[in-house]
Amino acid sequence: MKISTKRDALFTQLQTVTRAASTRSAVQTLSGVLLVAEDGRIEMRATDMEIGLRVPLEGEVQRPGSLVLPARLLVDVVRALPGSDVSLELRGAEQDVEIRAGAATFHIRTLRAEDFPPLPEVDADGQVSVPARAFVETIQKVARSASRDETRPVLTGILVSASEDSLRMVATDSYRLSVKETQLEAPLESGFEANVPARALQELARIVGQTETESLVASVRSNQVVFEADGVVLSSRLIDGQFPNYRQLLPDSYEHSLELVGAEITEVVRRISLLAQKNAPLRLAFSEGELTVSARTPDVGEASETVPVPFAGEPLEIGFNPDFLRDGLEAVDSGDVALKLISPLRPGLIEAADGSGFLYLLMPIRLNV
Amino acid sequence: MPTGLELQPHAAAVLGAALKAEQVPSHAYLLAGPAGTGKRAAAREFAAELLSRDSSDKASVRARVEHGTHPDLTWVAPSGAHEMLRRDVDDAVVAEAARTPFEASFRVFVLERTETMNDETANSLLKTLEEPPAYVVLLLLSDRPGQVLPTIASRCQLVRFDPPAPTALAEDLAGRGLAPETARACASLALGDGERALALAFGDGPRLRAQAEAFARAPLRGDAAARAWVPLLDHARRAGMAAKEATMARLAEELEFLPRKEHRRRETEFTDRARRAERRAETGAVDHALQLAGLWYRDLICVLAIAPELLHHADRTAELAEDAQGRDTAALRSAVELVEETRARLALNVSYELACEALSYRLERLLA
Numbered sequence: 001m002k003i004s005t006k007r008d009a010l011f012t013q014l015q016t017v018t019r020a021a022s023t024r025s026a027v028q029t030l031s032g033v034l035l036v037a038e039d040g041r042i043e044m045r046a047t048d049m050e051i052g053l054r055v056p057l058e059g060e061v062q063r064p065g066s067l068v069l070p071a072r073l074l075v076d077v078v079r080a081l082p083g084s085d086v087s088l089e090l091r092g093a094e095q096d097v098e099i100r101a102g103a104a105t106f107h108i109r110t111l112r113a114e115d116f117p118p119l120p121e122v123d124a125d126g127q128v129s130v131p132a133r134a135f136v137e138t139i140q141k142v143a144r145s146a147s148r149d150e151t152r153p154v155l156t157g158i159l160v161s162a163s164e165d166s167l168r169m170v171a172t173d174s175y176r177l178s179v180k181e182t183q184l185e186a187p188l189e190s191g192f193e194a195n196v197p198a199r200a201l202q203e204l205a206r207i208v209g210q211t212e213t214e215s216l217v218a219s220v221r222s223n224q225v226v227f228e229a230d231g232v233v234l235s236s237r238l239i240d241g242q243f244p245n246y247r248q249l250l251p252d253s254y255e256h257s258l259e260l261v262g263a264e265i266t267e268v269v270r271r272i273s274l275l276a277q278k279n280a281p282l283r284l285a286f287s288e289g290e291l292t293v294s295a296r297t298p299d300v301g302e303a304s305e306t307v308p309v310p311f312a313g314e315p316l317e318i319g320f321n322p323d324f325l326r327d328g329l330e331a332v333d334s335g336d337v338a339l340k341l342i343s344p345l346r347p348g349l350i351e352a353a354d355g356s357g358f359l360y361l362l363m364p365i366r367l368n369v
Numbered sequence: 370m371p372t373g374l375e376l377q378p379h380a381a382a383v384l385g386a387a388l389k390a391e392q393v394p395s396h397a398y399l400l401a402g403p404a405g406t407g408k409r410a411a412a413r414e415f416a417a418e419l420l421s422r423d424s425s426d427k428a429s430v431r432a433r434v435e436h437g438t439h440p441d442l443t444w445v446a447p448s449g450a451h452e453m454l455r456r457d458v459d460d461a462v463v464a465e466a467a468r469t470p471f472e473a474s475f476r477v478f479v480l481e482r483t484e485t486m487n488d489e490t491a492n493s494l495l496k497t498l499e500e501p502p503a504y505v506v507l508l509l510l511s512d513r514p515g516q517v518l519p520t521i522a523s524r525c526q527l528v529r530f531d532p533p534a535p536t537a538l539a540e541d542l543a544g545r546g547l548a549p550e551t552a553r554a555c556a557s558l559a560l561g562d563g564e565r566a567l568a569l570a571f572g573d574g575p576r577l578r579a580q581a582e583a584f585a586r587a588p589l590r591g592d593a594a595a596r597a598w599v600p601l602l603d604h605a606r607r608a609g610m611a612a613k614e615a616t617m618a619r620l621a622e623e624l625e626f627l628p629r630k631e632h633r634r635r636e637t638e639f640t641d642r643a644r645r646a647e648r649r650a651e652t653g654a655v656d657h658a659l660q661l662a663g664l665w666y667r668d669l670i671c672v673l674a675i676a677p678e679l680l681h682h683a684d685r686t687a688e689l690a691e692d693a694q695g696r697d698t699a700a701l702r703s704a705v706e707l708v709e710e711t712r713a714r715l716a717l718n719v720s721y722e723l724a725c726e727a728l729s730y731r732l733e734r735l736l737a
Contacts, residue, residue: 153467223469
């Protein structure tokens with residue numbers, strides 16, 4: 001195999017694809033990048049056996065073929081290359097690759113290409129084109145609520161469902177639940193539903209964020225999901241198992257519903273959380289017309305702040321995990337927040353007050369005093 | 370029928386049926402039989418067949434299964450010195466089983482030495498084993514199916530691997546140039562394990578046998594003070610060192626391809642693993658020697674019972690006859706039990722030196 005390309009293009013695409021290369025697997029080949037040159041096109045692939053990435057590379061194919069090079073080393077080498085043009089050539093006899101740029105020459109030993117698993121092709125069947133921006137924003141709203149606890153694998157994913165005119169993602173780690181429903185401007189041709197590992201979606205959001213692409217093609221198969229954006233193809237395993245029925249978890253009605261200024265309350269929570277260390281809860285004490293946010297860490301100190309809120313009725317005091325509460329408030333990011341409560345031991349709900357379809361249900365912490 | 374199972378009719382029948390096109394395999398199999406009966410090879414062959422079922426490039430699937438690089442084949446060996454730890458299965462099996470296959474229609478999980486699972490590991494695996502997703506096939510391997518926890522065994526379909534007949538094994542060894550008597554002895558001492566028979570017959574084998582024999586005979590002569598266990602333990606230490614070095618060599622190979630920030634974590638992990646591998650190899654060697662010594666006492670009982678056809682050390686009849694003179698069968702039986710007790714204790718991280726010394730003096734008191 002022999003190809004020539006621009007150094008910058010190679011470096012950018014290499015950085016993208018390397019994110020999928022494995023850093024932990026015992027299989028050496030998977031720590032590498034597969035370069036495939038055929039039919040005049042060049043593609044780079046990497047996988048860690050969970051997600052797979054295929055990234056196109058502009059350049060000229062002088063001799064078709066494929067080879068695997070160690071990813072980290074290649075990134076370091078390409079970053080340091082002089083000049084603007086690079087050529088890569090496989091030297092069959094020496095089992096290595098010659099990289100030339102300017103007056104510099106590198107010889108790098110290849111890894112076993114036979115061990116590289118095939119990555120799924122993008123096929124025309126069952127494809128759904130979704131607006132890229134809406135998709136990525138939806139991911140970013142809910143991704144933090146996905147569980148990292150591998151002993152309950154079903155919660156490590158984000159349930160993605162697309163119906164004709166809306167896109168919905170749900171994530172929960174059993175302490176909090178995020179739901180974001182995005183109305184689509186143009187209706188989709190068909191829908192799908194899949195529990196996709198949160199990591200795959202976060203990588204997708206990162207990749208799409210770097211491009212200007214307007215639409216994203218998704219296709220869900222029995223065992224895999226494949227996304228394509230701007231020529232980059234990301235595939236991932238799916239998560240099997242029954243995702244919790246989130247509708248059942250959302251209470252039917254609430255005792256109190258308060259509209260708060262999002263930015264203000266987020267700031268207060270951030271500040272006071274500084275003294276909610278070592279698993280100490282953040283206390284929200286509501287009384288007629290005001291809310292006192294307070295926290296106390298034994299042996300460290302305490303903090304409190306009172307803000308006016310439109311609260312009416314019997315006083316109520318409820319405790320939350322400060323990080324989880326902040327995550328929810330930050331996910332609303334701009335505009336007003338609707339905070340809905342029932343009682344100190346029932347979950348509270350944070351909702352975007354502008355009706356943009358974001359819900360964040362949060363379990364309280366039982367307060368002892 | 371998967372190839373290589375010509376001598377294993379039961380395994381061929383069960384696994385062969387599952388591999389027929391359009392057949393859905395059972396969710397879990399327990400491949401049970403003595404070491405050296407081809408369980409690993411059969412598991413690999415089964416995985417290769419199953420994973421290449423819908424593949425357009427069957428040769429590539431097969432090659433990657435052989436290399437252990439197929440994304441839908443997970444191979445788990447116990448990482449503890451003597452047991453399978455919970456962390457061996459938590460990520461690799463329990464969490465992974467919930468993820469759909471990467472390229473095939475199935476995911477195959479192979480768990481070696483299932484009998485070494487402790488209760489905690491077994492409990493963490495139970496739910497996966499009981500109702501795994503439709504694409505999961507678990508292959509549990511065990512040399513000692515009697516020791517597999519009943520909660521595990523009852524959730525698997527049993528696949529029996531029969532030991533080769535000692536006569537067939539002996540013929541095989543004789544065919545490799547071993548004297549017929551010695552071949553018979555090695556085949557019989559291996560207790561159905563073909564690989565062990567080979568190891569006993571060639572290389573270090575004869576020396577190990579001699580060491581074990583010396584260890585068994587010393588207490589009979591009232592000569593425990595001769596410290597016959599010392600050469601045995603030297604041998605075990607060498608086996609341990611070899612295992613440790615093999616693990617560290619693998620680390621060196623891996624580090625070449627890992628980013629520097631991963632190095633430290635890997636190094637700690639491998640040092641840990643090497644220590645366990647060393648302990649495992651040492652225990653294995655000591656255990657083997659004690660097993661041979663135990664069989665010596667058992668053989669003496671056979672001599673007293675005039676059942677020469679049952680002897681394991683078949684090439685040492687003169688020595689056995691000499692040792693058996695005037696012995697008490699009950700005492701010999703207690704001696705066998707003492708040896709077995711010590712073997713069972715090896716897994717508890719005892720000091721080999723003390724264990725062997727204590728055993729030797731106890732035997733002397735019992736027998737001399």
